[in-house]
Amino acid sequence: MIGIxxxxxxxxxxxxxFEQSRVALALASAExxxxxxxxxxxxxxxxxxxxxxxxxxxxxxxxxxxxxxxxRARLREFLARPTQPNVRTPIVNFRKDGTPFVNLLYMSxxxxxxxxxxxxxxxxxxxxxxxxxxxxxxxxxxxxxxxxLVPIAGDAGIVIEGTLLTIANSAAIVAQAKMMLANLExxxxx
Ligand SMILES: Cc1cc2nc3c(=O)[nH]c(=O)nc-3n(C[C@H](O)[C@H](O)[C@H](O)COP(=O)(O)O)c2cc1C
Numbered sequence: 001m002i003g004i005x006x007x008x009x010x011x012x013x014x015x016x017x018f019e020q021s022r023v024a025l026a027l028a029s030a031e032x033x034x035x036x037x038x039x040x041x042x043x044x045x046x047x048x049x050x051x052x053x054x055x056x057x058x059x060x061x062x063x064x065x066x067x068x069x070x071x072r073a074r075l076r077e078f079l080a081r082p083t084q085p086n087v088r089t090p091i092v093n094f095r096k097d098g099t100p101f102v103n104l105l106y107m108s109x110x111x112x113x114x115x116x117x118x119x120x121x122x123x124x125x126x127x128x129x130x131x132x133x134x135x136x137x138x139x140x141x142x143x144x145x146x147x148x149l150v151p152i153a154g155d156a157g158i159v160i161e162g163t164l165l166t167i168a169n170s171a172a173i174v175a176q177a178k179m180m181l182a183n184l185e186x187x188x189x190x
Contacts, residue, residue: 010038011156017149023141024124026059030117033058046124048096062093078107082117085109085162090127090177092184100184102128102177109161110153118158127174128181135170
């Protein structure tokens with residue numbers, strides 16, 4: 001199955017890069033309400049949403065009615081500040097079947113050479129059903145994924161802003177996410 005919906009204006013190499021990546025990736029337009037233009041198969045495996053469910057929509061649909069006050073404020077601040085290269089935050093999300101998870105969301109900018117943001121790039125990871133070693137492994141894969149993106153984007157006239165904000169203490173992040181999930185499951189209306 002090809003987990004990708006391909007709008008014609010996207011650089012082909014960028015689409016192939018998404019298809020080949022083993023980590024969950026999503027790409028959104030920098031314009032308007034940041035609707036998704038591309039998601040890959042690992043994104044669909046993680047969230048249960050196929051490209052046709054989410055492309056053209058804002059990815060906040062994964063939050064359902066969770067408040068997520070602090071993480072959303074952090075994400076909005078990133079989106080509003082063109083000089084901020086990236087952001088990373090845990091955020092409560094739900095799979096298509098309604099199962100909650102804590103998504104460790106990474107977002108960065110893909111800019112044109114003249115400095116305008118063309119796309120927002122994102123990667124998702126279920127940190128609430130993980131182990132510190134798995135998070136460290138995902139982090140290394142995401143860093144490698146971003147490294148491979150540099151020349152591909154460069155060929156398409158796109159510049160990647162900033163380097164990965166790596167996780168300094170994966171054990172603490174995983175423990176915190178498991179607690180968030182446990183609290184959520186005991187109070188389903190949060
Ligand atoms: C490319 C991209 C991917 C995103 N992926 C997710 C995601 O997986 N889960 C999520 O909760 N929010 C995700 N977001 C963030 C939301 O779309 C939105 O920006 C955030 O909720 C803050 O804005 P709001 O308060 O207007 O909803 C993503 C945003 C972009 C641009």
